[in-house]
Amino acid sequence: MSETLDIDSIRTNFLNQDYDERHFELTPQQIVDYAEACGETAPRYTDPGHPDFQAPPTFASSFQPGKRLPDGFPKLPGLGMDAGKAVSPKAPMRPGVPLVGRTHLHDVYAKTGRSGRMTFMVTRMEVYDPDQLLLATADTRIVIRERPAKDAS
Amino acid sequence: MTINSISEVEFGAELPVFEPDTGLANVKRFVVAAGWNGPRFTDHEAARKEGLPGALVPGILSQGYLAAMIHRWAPEALIQNVDTVFRAPLIVDEPCSISGVVTDIDEEAGRVEIDLTITNAKGETRVFGTAEVKLPA
């Protein structure tokens, strides 16, 4: 029998509680490489000499928390894959500015898809500058595909 | 054709199709910059050993492609939100095509909504999503 996550228990015990805080700082070259690889051509993303030089608006999606899931979270019953991302930039992210990202579990639910039963978890990171100005929120939807009994190891 | 103000945008307007660089070297450059360097994204053989069809274009890169496409169409656009659903993986070194279409305009708020779709060479949708964008008056 495959393992499944107890969705109700997870919602009760883990939802909306910050479980991770991580610090980031971007370099100009990092921003340029990121921007050009995405296909950005606007100089505010590709030219460190531009007066409004900043990270492309989706950069916050790349920040990963130190802990993927909260302490005490049940073991995942299968491979976790990225099912979608939403990013809302609120203010420019500049190189050399210390940033802090705080993460919480925002939602969890189950559904069936092409590859079987899946559990979806949405984690949200809020990114702040040293003045606690919210620069962006970035949601990650992780899908855990349940392993069928014959594949369970 | 690029857009410089919201008054130039028509409901239903299609953004110029964008065919991003999904080549291995470009993906490698991206994952190093993003701090996501790992064989799943940079090594076809290693990815297949994980049960994947090949090295994957990371979801955050496909999201970055969408933002770049919007900026290519409207260089002064301020992206307020990009929300993407990953239906199936994009594979490194396999071409894909991104289309976008304007589905709502609020000229008073200076805000436009765009539907975005990434399809592979077979025309299958791999990623879809929406973006909210502010444009100058």
Place this chain on the structure above:
Amino acid sequence: MILDLHTHSIKSDDGRAKVQNYCQWIKTREIPIDGFVLTEHRQFDNESDYRELAREFGITILKGSEVETEYGHVLVFGVTEALQRAFDFSDIHLPLAKVVEACEKHGAVPAPCHPGRPRVGMHAHLETFGVPDGVRIVEVYNGGSRDSEDEIAQAMAEELGYLGIGGSDAHIVSHVGRCATRFPMDIHSESELVEALRAGDFEAITNRQ
């Protein structure tokens, strides 16, 4: 009358379309449909009232559901409060037989959707579970399916004698109306839709290029 029988709004977890924007899109782009049915995942949206919007745009907007069974996903038309008490719409392991029985008892119509898709389509489960009782209608054109998946759906419908409907399975605004269903009569309510489906006089159509 042409209705897109399978759409999702932001009420569905993976839906990104606002209903008003569907209406604007249909009118401005002259999408060849007269209305659509919102078939939200694993729920019936009791709270939204689209009658004013429907009047404003001159579009029929109806509500249904998409539920999950051992045979894959199933559209349900004619959802009532009584039907919602008969089974848990959020359950992803519903027995199809229970859904069919409840629909028959409470005047609703079930229609397995995208039956040609792996796992979430009915055809993939026929060998394991057999041909289910009580299914009369399946979705043979789905705007989100691959052509090969629709072909499987059509072949299955022909072999098993099912009637076919069409729907876009739109999750974003610009996908509405890709596939739809043509009826010979006007339909402006869920009960009229149920009556039309039960009458069996309709045709699935595709507007995909």
